[in-house]
Amino acid sequence: MMFFWAFVVGGIICVIGQIMFDVFKLTPAHTLTILVISGAVLDGLGWYEPLIDFAGAGATVPITSFGNSLVHGAMAEAEKHGIVGVITGMFEITSAGISAAIIFGVIGAILFKPKG
Amino acid sequence: MADKKKKNLPPVAQEYQVFQQQRETKRTLFKNCIKAFLVGGFICFIGQIISTLYMYFFNFTEMTVGNPTVATLIFITMLLTGFGVYDRIGQFAGAGSAVPVTGFGNAVIASAIEHRTEGFILGVGSNMLKLAGPVIVYGVFAAFVIALIKTILTSWGGL
Numbered sequence: 001m002m003f004f005w006a007f008v009v010g011g012i013i014c015v016i017g018q019i020m021f022d023v024f025k026l027t028p029a030h031t032l033t034i035l036v037i038s039g040a041v042l043d044g045l046g047w048y049e050p051l052i053d054f055a056g057a058g059a060t061v062p063i064t065s066f067g068n069s070l071v072h073g074a075m076a077e078a079e080k081h082g083i084v085g086v087i088t089g090m091f092e093i094t095s096a097g098i099s100a101a102i103i104f105g106v107i108g109a110i111l112f113k114p115k116g
Numbered sequence: 117m118a119d120k121k122k123k124n125l126p127p128v129a130q131e132y133q134v135f136q137q138q139r140e141t142k143r144t145l146f147k148n149c150i151k152a153f154l155v156g157g158f159i160c161f162i163g164q165i166i167s168t169l170y171m172y173f174f175n176f177t178e179m180t181v182g183n184p185t186v187a188t189l190i191f192i193t194m195l196l197t198g199f200g201v202y203d204r205i206g207q208f209a210g211a212g213s214a215v216p217v218t219g220f221g222n223a224v225i226a227s228a229i230e231h232r233t234e235g236f237i238l239g240v241g242s243n244m245l246k247l248a249g250p251v252i253v254y255g256v257f258a259a260f261v262i263a264l265i266k267t268i269l270t271s272w273g274g275l
Contacts (some may be wrong), residue, residue, distance in 0.1 A: 003164050010160025010216065011153035016212030018152035022145050028214050029250050035215060036255040044262035053178070056161030060182035061216045062156070063251065067180070070259030071266075078267040086263045090256060092254065096183035097190070098168040098252065101221050102244065105228035109240045112198035114230050 002056045009051070009058030032063050039067030069093040133146035148210050155205065155212030162191055163216075197225045223247040 013035075013092040020031045042048040048068040059065060070090055077089020091098070125133075166188050167181045176184065196202040202222050206213045213219055227246050231239035245252065 002168075003161060006209035007157035007161045009132070010163075011157030011212075013214045014152040014156025014209075014212045015149045017156075017215035018149050019145075021211050022148055028211075028219075029247065031211065032214065032220070033250045033254045036251050037258040040121075040255065040258040040262050044266055052182070055160075056178070057167050057182075057185060058157075058160045060185060061160045061163040061218075063215055063217060063220055065182060065186075066217070066220070066251070067255050067259060070255055071262050074259055074263035075266060078263060082271070083267055086260060086267055090259060090263075093183070097186045097217055097220070100187035100190040101224040101248065104190055104221065105224045106240065106243050108194045108198050108225045109228040109232045109236070112229050114232060115200055 005055045006058035006061075008015045009055035010061055011058075013058075013062040013064060035062070035064050036067040039064030042068075043068040043071040064096060066094060069097075151208060152210050152215075154210035155209035156215055157212075159189070159213070159216045159218055186217050190215070190216050190225075193218045193221035194225050197222050198229065202226075220248055220251060 011103065017031050017035060020026045020034065021028070026034070039048065042051075042064070046067075052065075052068075070093075073092035073094060074086045074090045077085030077092060079085070081088070117254050163185050167176075167185045168183050170176045171178065174184075193202060198207070202213070202218075203226075206219075206222070213222070224244055224247070228240050228244045228249075231243040233239065234243070
């Protein structure tokens with residue numbers, strides 16, 4: 001059942017992105033930025049966690065989860081160390097996405113040659 | 117602005133624009149949304165399979181499994197980008213392949229590969245995050261503002 005909801009919720013988030021592309025004529029960069037910010041806002045309201053519980057990878061794989069985990073890391077540190085933790089804890093949870101992208105980016109640049 | 121541009125053009129060019137608009141293949145919104153839904157859903161479905169494997173074999177919990185899943189998906193993206201498959205998926209799927217983290221990974225990895233000829237420091241290093249930069253910058257800034265507000269509310273507002 002989790003697989004089904006992952007498919008549906010992930011698909012719906014992508015449709016929202018597609019509507020932003022086609023109806024509001026936004027560039028991919030604008031769309032992704034708005035989605036990340038809305039992920040952060042949703043987590044601030046405490047609504048993203050239930051969505052992950054419900055849809056699993058359908059909520060963690062779209063870029064919105066990036067904003068969610070940034071807020072999450074910041075909040076977790078803030079609970080321990082007060083307001084300074086907001087800055088120090090930010091990348092605690094998100095690090096995997098960014099570091100994986102950078103590491104595999106460099107490996108990809110070593111392995112593959114640009115086309116055309 | 118578009119109208120202003122049109123008036124400045126010679127009449128032949130205006131005729132051409134009308135002609136071109138008629139001939140342009142219409143990409144219907146509904147069709148695009150279906151494509152985005154199917155491909156985006158499929159990527160999340162694969163993500164769910166990877167998550168399940170990690171939970172089953174490596175003792176991750178439902179809350180911590182997001183990270184290794186994302187890293188694995190970006191690894192797969194690297195291979196697909198390198199072999200030129202991801203571009204083709206992107207042309208078909210639109211937002212369906214751009215919105216999942218694989219789209220973020222693709223933006224980083226594609227610009228890394230593209231700028232390799234300019235050298236590894238100035239080419240790969242400085243251009244890698246050109247496309248993905250805004251996402252990181254505004255994601256971090258928004259998260260900062262929200263976490264700050266929330267912290268202030270919880271510590272002084274008694275929420």
